Amino acid sequence: MTDLEPMVILLVDDDLDVLGANARFLRANDFFVLVAESAGTALGKLTTDNIDLIVTDLRMPDCSGLEFAAKARESRPLIPIIFFSGYAQIPDVVAAMKLGAVEFLEKPIDPDQLLSVIRKVGKPKYSPAATQRDAFESLDHSSPLKMRVLAYEKFLIESCLVQHAGDVTRVLETLQINRRTLNDKMFRLGISREVLLSENQNPDDMPR
Template identity: 30%
Template sequence: MLNSVIVVDDEASIRAAVEQWLSLSGFNVQLFERAEECLAQLPAHFTGVVISDVRMPGMSGLQLLDRLQQADPDLPVILLTGHGDVPMAVEAMRNGAYDFLEKPFTPQHLMGSLRRALEKRQLVLENRRLHEQADLKAQLESTLLGMSQGLQQLRRQVLELASLPVNVLIRGETGSGKERVARCLHDFGPRADKPFVALNCAAIPETLFEAELFGHESGAFTGAQGKRIGKLEYANGGTVFLDEIESMPLAQQAKLLRVIQEQKLERLGANQSIAVDLRIIAATKPDLLEEARAGRFREDLAYRLNVAELRLAPLRERREDIPLLFEHFARTAAERLGRHCPSVSGGRLAQLLAHDWPGNVRELANAAERHALGLDSPNLESLPGGQSLGEQMEAFEAQCLRAALRQHKGEIKGVMEALQLPRRTLNEKMQRHGLVREDFLGNE
């Protein structure tokens, strides 16, 4: 239950009495003598109720109400009025005030009005939260594309972890989309307006690694001209994405561990520590604990990085996502190049589903761009498939069902006619492939 209350009144006796009543009832009370002070110190996302006198020196309670409504139209404001101010307070309620209490008022009247206002506030905030979650879910679905159960689970995990202040380890093969997932963890969390710094540990020469991560002071080493801010310091308040973390030199692993533990770093050639607030997201292909057992990675750092782990399935393990991804990449490439995107034939789709995609999503995106240019590779169908004929037919059937549902916006009768299937057979196939008509309602 929400319990934050702001009281604004220029009479010290009123403030003291209201504070005593509310504090004894378990409310968290903040007092202000003037409306200007309240506005200056009001939290950006205040979740409680404001109680304000109407007549005060400087800004009046009605002016305060107007300013508060501009910031948050749903913030409940209870006005305290003298006898002559009642008509004015009634008019204020028409303009958005939650309630008014005529002085002198009893603790019971104040408590009753306040509890009702807080209950309304709680409902409004919960409704907002649900709308925000739905918006985030829709945005994430358009960023991490796929209908497979693995992708749906990944999106749920990303939404859960994005708001949590924990380090995350992402495991996946080359081209599986590790950086995109890391970016989503940043963009859908509270650090979204702070820097996102991506670093490929395998691409930095070992001799430059420390300077790149931690920065340096002027003259720290030969050629160090001027002070340089390192990547970790630059990312202060935001997120650092360390791709191929298994390639980080052992000496730098020890220093990174210290930064994670102490939230402090030192530039090369400096004696002063710099406080940093960082979230570390690391990505790796091999198991870091196996790397640690082989002496190639620090075990203590592996545990620090792997507070939460996300595993990205290779494309060959989620073939039902291939048609959707291919269509998206091909359409995006065609729009960028100003070309008409050619349709995908059934034979071509069968080739896409049969291919193993060792380069994963990155390889698929390249194939889709060639398709948009009319340069489909004839070698694709000769590449060995990783599925049996039955598995390929299942994947193709799922795509046909999904395309028909999307075309008819979830309208079952239209899907039955398009695919020439009886209702019972269609229901069985949809259930087997995990398709729900509600997911396609209103979709183009």
């Protein structure tokens, strides 16, 4: 999936050497990498560029990675964020995870680990804001509980599928669910990989 449309990663670190090294490494692995050496510039790029994932140091001079993440979430509420830091204190880690961090890595970064984490996150093509609610809240308020729960489950699975470009294996990991179970659920809920993909991919992939 990354070949056609590489994931856009925003890499934030005030240590220019580390920043450069990591950027090179990620680019060598076919990611499209934007770099920022401060939270300020990072926030700027976040609004101008279509970024899929943030990888940021926790400690930076102008403002902490936590503040940066909080601000980033204002414009991109569900964007995945990966933190890394040396000398991290437990409370920092806790705060970062509470902010919804995908992962917290310790410096020095193990490139393979970083890579596997990024791959796991995948590329969220799904525009979260738009359809989030409609999908399942369209149901009547008096609908049976089971219906409403199933609708929500369907919505979650569909989001996850679209996010991972139809890669079922990745969805299994993300949702922590058995392959067989997912198959059953998709059948029961009437979810079709093909339909989902054809509906979401085409904006960029289909020229006309």
